[in-house]
Amino acid sequence: MKNFLYLICLLSFCFGGCDSKIRVENTRGQPTLMEDPQTTGAVAGVGVESQDIISITDKMMRDILATSAITQHPEPPRVVIDSSYFRNESSSVINKNLFTDRLRIELNRAAAGKMVFLARHQSGMTENEYKLEQEEVVTEGTQGETKQALGYDYRLGGRIASLDMVDPKKGTMSRYHQITFELIERGSGVIVWSNIYELKKSAQDDIIYR
Amino acid sequence: MIKLKGNIFKIISIGIAIITIGCQSETEKERARISLTREGPAPGMRVEDPRQPYAGIQYNSVVILDKSLQDMSYNNKKFLFWQTKEEDKRNVGKIAIESTNSRRTPTGTLEVWAVIRNRTNYPLQIEGRTTYFDKDKVPCEEPTAWQRLFLQPNSVNTYKELSIKINEVNYYYIEIREGK
Numbered sequence: 001m002k003n004f005l006y007l008i009c010l011l012s013f014c015f016g017g018c019d020s021k022i023r024v025e026n027t028r029g030q031p032t033l034m035e036d037p038q039t040t041g042a043v044a045g046v047g048v049e050s051q052d053i054i055s056i057t058d059k060m061m062r063d064i065l066a067t068s069a070i071t072q073h074p075e076p077p078r079v080v081i082d083s084s085y086f087r088n089e090s091s092s093v094i095n096k097n098l099f100t101d102r103l104r105i106e107l108n109r110a111a112a113g114k115m116v117f118l119a120r121h122q123s124g125m126t127e128n129e130y131k132l133e134q135e136e137v138v139t140e141g142t143q144g145e146t147k148q149a150l151g152y153d154y155r156l157g158g159r160i161a162s163l164d165m166v167d168p169k170k171g172t173m174s175r176y177h178q179i180t181f182e183l184i185e186r187g188s189g190v191i192v193w194s195n196i197y198e199l200k201k202s203a204q205d206d207i208i209y210r
Numbered sequence: 211m212i213k214l215k216g217n218i219f220k221i222i223s224i225g226i227a228i229i230t231i232g233c234q235s236e237t238e239k240e241r242a243r244i245s246l247t248r249e250g251p252a253p254g255m256r257v258e259d260p261r262q263p264y265a266g267i268q269y270n271s272v273v274i275l276d277k278s279l280q281d282m283s284y285n286n287k288k289f290l291f292w293q294t295k296e297e298d299k300r301n302v303g304k305i306a307i308e309s310t311n312s313r314r315t316p317t318g319t320l321e322v323w324a325v326i327r328n329r330t331n332y333p334l335q336i337e338g339r340t341t342y343f344d345k346d347k348v349p350c351e352e353p354t355a356w357q358r359l360f361l362q363p364n365s366v367n368t369y370k371e372l373s374i375k376i377n378e379v380n381y382y383y384i385e386i387r388e389g390k
Contacts, residue, residue: 038355038356039356039390040390051356054355055355055356055357055358057355058354058355058357059355059357061374062319062354062371062372062373062374063372065317065319065372065374066315066316066317066319066321066372067317068316068317071317072316072317110374110375
C-alpha cells in the first residue's frame with residue numbers, strides 16, 4: 001500500500017513536470033493591413049478620421065484657389081497656415097497639425113506662385129541661423145546675406161467644435177463635428193475667406209483615438 | 211483460360227496507353243498554343259467591344275462605380291409579359307444623374323457639378339470624386355478626395371468640385387460610389 005502511494009506521488013510529479021512546460025502562443029496572428037486613407041478603415045468610430053482629414057483639406061484647398069480676393073493679387077500675398085490659431089475645442093483627441101500641414105502643403109503645391117507661404121511653424125530655424133551668421137559662426141548662403149523674416153498678409157484661424165450625444169439604453173454614441181477655417185487679413189482683421197465642414201457620426205461602441 | 215485473361219489484360223493496357231498518349235498530345239498542343247500567346251507579362255489594352263460601349267472613359271460625364279447603386283434588387287420585381295429583365299435593367303438604378311456640366315470660376319479653375327436624384331424611398335449616402343484632363347486628355351492633376359453626399363428619399367442633391375489648375379483643364383470625369 002505504501003509503495004503504491006509512493007508510485008502515485010512519483011507519477012504526479014512526472015505529469016506535473018510535463019505540465020510546467022512553457023507554452024508559446026505560436027499562432028500566425030493578424031497580418032498588418034494596408035488601407036486606403038481615403039476610405040473608412042477596419043477600425044472606425046465617431047471621431048475625425050483619415051478620410052475626413054483628406055476630404056476636408058482637399059475641399060478647403062480648392063475653395064481657397066477659387067477665391068479671387070486671395071489668388072488674384074498684383075503681388076502674391078504671403079500666407080501663414082499653421083495650428084497656432086486653429087483650436088481644437090471638441091471632445092475628439094486629434095493632432096491639429098494633421099489639418100494645417102496637409103492644407104499648407106497641398107496649397108503650396110497647387111498655388112504655383114499665386115501665394116507665398118511662410119514657415120512660421122519653423123520660425124526658430126531661421127532665427128537661429130540668423131544669430132549664427134551675426135556671430136560669424138557660419139557664412140552666408142549662396143543666395144546672399146540672410147534676410148529679415150517676412151511678415152504675412154493672411155493667416156489661418158479656425159476651430160474644431162463638437163457636440164456629443166449618448167443613448168444609455170442602446171449604448172449608441174453620436175458626435176457632431178463642426179470645423180471652421182478662416183483666412184484673416186493682418187492688421188485689419190478682415191476675414192477674406194471662410195468655409196465650414198460638418199460631419200456627424202454615430203456608433204454602438206466608441207473606439208479609442210490616440 | 212489463363213492465356214485468354216493475359217491477352218485481355220494486354221489489350222486493355224495497350225488501349226489505355228493509346229488513349230493517354232492521345233490526351234497528352236492534345237494537352238501539350240494546348241499548352242504550346244497558350245505559351246505562344248501568353249509569353250511574358252500580359253500587355254495592358256483597352257476594351258474595344260461593341261457589346262461593352264461604356265467600358266472606357268466617357269469624358270465630361272458621370273459614372274456610377276458600385277453595382278449596388280447601378281441596380282435595384284430583382285427579387286421582388288415582377289415583369290410584364292412584354293418586358294425582359296435585360297431591357298428593364300437600363301432603368302432601375304438607385305440614383306439618376308439629372309444633369310452634369312462645368313464652368314470657369316473667377317480665378318479660372320474649373321467647377322464641375324452633377325445633379326443627382328435618389329430614386330428610392332430610403333436615404334442614401336454616396337461619395338464622388340473628379341479627375342481632370344487637359345486638352346490632350348492627359349490627367350493634369352490627381353483625382354480629388356472623395357466627397358460624401360447625403361440623399362434624402364426621392365430628393366435631389368448636387369455634387370460640386372473645383373479643379374486646382376486653371377486654363378489647362380478641359381475635360382472632367384466624375385466617379386460616384388456608395389458611401390460606406
